Amino acid sequence: MNDRASVFPDPETVGRLALSDSGFVFDPSNGRSYSVNATGLAILRLLQKSTTLAEVVEALGTRFEADAATLERDVIEFAGILRSEIR
Amino acid sequence: MMAEPRLTVAVTGMNALPENPGPGLAVARCLREAYGPRVRIVGLGYDALDPGLYLREYCDSAHMLSYPSGGSDAMLERLAAIHAAERIDLLIPCLDAELPQMVSAEPRLAQMGIRTFLPDAQALARRAKDRLPELCESAGVACPEIKSLTSASFFRSCQAEGWTYPMVVKGPFYDAHIVKSAEEAVAAFHSIAAEWGLPVLAQRFIAGEEYNLSGVADGEGRLHGEVMMKKRALTAKGKAWAGVAVFDERLADAARRLVKTLRWKGPLEVEMMRDHTGRYHLIEINPRFPAWIYLSQGVGRNLPALLAELALGRPLPALAPPQPGTMFIRYAIETIVPLGDFEAMMMDGSLACRLEAEGVR
Numbered sequence: 420m421n422d423r424a425s426v427f428p429d430p431e432t433v434g435r436l437a438l439s440d441s442g443f444v445f446d447p448s449n450g451r452s453y454s455v456n457a458t459g460l461a462i463l464r465l466l467q468k469s470t471t472l473a474e475v476v477e478a479l480g481t482r483f484e485a486d487a488a489t490l491e492r493d494v495i496e497f498a499g500i501l502r503s504e505i506r
Numbered sequence: 507m508m509a510e511p512r513l514t515v516a517v518t519g520m521n522a523l524p525e526n527p528g529p530g531l532a533v534a535r536c537l538r539e540a541y542g543p544r545v546r547i548v549g550l551g552y553d554a555l556d557p558g559l560y561l562r563e564y565c566d567s568a569h570m571l572s573y574p575s576g577g578s579d580a581m582l583e584r585l586a587a588i589h590a591a592e593r594i595d596l597l598i599p600c601l602d603a604e605l606p607q608m609v610s611a612e613p614r615l616a617q618m619g620i621r622t623f624l625p626d627a628q629a630l631a632r633r634a635k636d637r638l639p640e641l642c643e644s645a646g647v648a649c650p651e652i653k654s655l656t657s658a659s660f661f662r663s664c665q666a667e668g669w670t671y672p673m674v675v676k677g678p679f680y681d682a683h684i685v686k687s688a689e690e691a692v693a694a695f696h697s698i699a700a701e702w703g704l705p706v707l708a709q710r711f712i713a714g715e716e717y718n719l720s721g722v723a724d725g726e727g728r729l730h731g732e733v734m735m736k737k738r739a740l741t742a743k744g745k746a747w748a749g750v751a752v753f754d755e756r757l758a759d760a761a762r763r764l765v766k767t768l769r770w771k772g773p774l775e776v777e778m779m780r781d782h783t784g785r786y787h788l789i790e791i792n793p794r795f796p797a798w799i800y801l802s803q804g805v806g807r808n809l810p811a812l813l814a815e816l817a818l819g820r821p822l823p824a825l826a827p828p829q830p831g832t833m834f835i836r837y838a839i840e841t842i843v844p845l846g847d848f849e850a851m852m853m854d855g856s857l858a859c860r861l862e863a864e865g866v867r
Contacts (some may be wrong), residue, residue: 437831444709445830445831447752447753447830447831448553448752448753448754448830449715449717449736449752449780450749450750450751450752451736451828452750467510476812506782506784
């Protein structure tokens with residue numbers, strides 16, 4: 420549950436992303452840009468603080484109406500996309 | 507940065523063709539934005555239809571040069587005639603093919619009173635495409651293997667030597683094709699050989715994304731003002747139609763090591779492929795500003811102006827930090843050319859007096 424390294428991209432990689440309130444995401448090292456929804460943006464902001472998976476799920480639980488298992492599944496799926504897209 | 511009035515800078519490469527633009531017009535635009543009316547820009551081209559020659563907001567006057575294939579004497583004779591009319595302070599060559607002659611002519615240009623800021627012949631030769639692996643070994647930069655070919659037969663037997671498709675077939679100065687089979691490679695070989703001559707180069711293909719860096723080197727091992735760019739849209743010839751400024755310290759570090767190894771002097775563009783592990787591989791070093799150099803003005807690091815300051819021996823201005831995320835999008839636009847201007851370029855090879863007479867500058 421706390422194994423951030425196996426779930427999320429490394430903190431340095433996520434940390435370099437420029438995040439906008441609109442959901443626009445820019446990676447300054449490779450010029451790629453993405454758009455994320457409010458949930459994705461919330462997760463990325465949490466990850467920029469070196470948060471663990473458990474802490475991400477807990478923080479999202481206070482903002483979104485979903486049970487912990489659903490949130491964890493969605494976060495892990497999103498993390499998989501992040502690992503493949505942001506390197 | 508903007509001290510002496512009426513600096514006269516001659517810039518070559520005014521062939522701003524939409525699908526494969528020369529860098530000259532972008533260089534002129536950078537200089538105009540840095541110095542305003544305090545610079546006189548003399549546009550130099552090789553074809554009466556080079557669009558930059560007629561863009562009065564950037565070129566105060568314009569002249570045709572003799573083709574580099576005509577030899578150094580013809581080039582110098584033509585430049586001397588233009589210099590007599592224009593009193594050129596600084597010449598910025600912007601085309602790969604003219605660099606060898608410009609470098610060898612540097613002492614004679616200096617005697618004429620024309621400053622340049624160019625690498626020496628040895629450095630220029632060391633960054634030739636077929637010598638990149640040797641250079642990269644010295645600099646500690648990764649580089650795909652390159653073979654210099656005078657016959658297309660290599661492509662039929664290369665797999666026995668461990669070469670696999672896809673690979674890149676390219677000319678010594680221009681043109682590059684990614685080929686996926688021996689048939690495609692042979693066709694690319696003959697196409698390049700017909701246009702640019704021999705040898706033709708084969709380079710191992712690096713899967714990844716291309717990143718470009720431009721900067722100005724001072725000849726003492728230092729790189730100044732690096733600006734990095736990732737292409738976002740391409741023309742049919744693979745040139746940048748849109749791009750975004752990026753910043754990656756690993757790319758900057760590789761470029762610095764190459765500049766230091768070469769003791770490069772002048773502008774350059776470093777083209778690198780970043781593989782899936784994030785490692786950069788050198789593809790080419792171009793001995794001039796790239797056509798996308800106006801992005802340097804966009805990110806607050808006007809590199810042509812920086813070059814002018816270096817060439818004039820002035821103290822370098824403080825540079826803005828890199829601004830990744832700044833984009834450019836190129837567009838095509840028509841300029842109206844009076845028949846008399848075209849006639850002057852066709853018949854006299856010059857548009858100088860006409861512009862002056864009209865009081866454009």
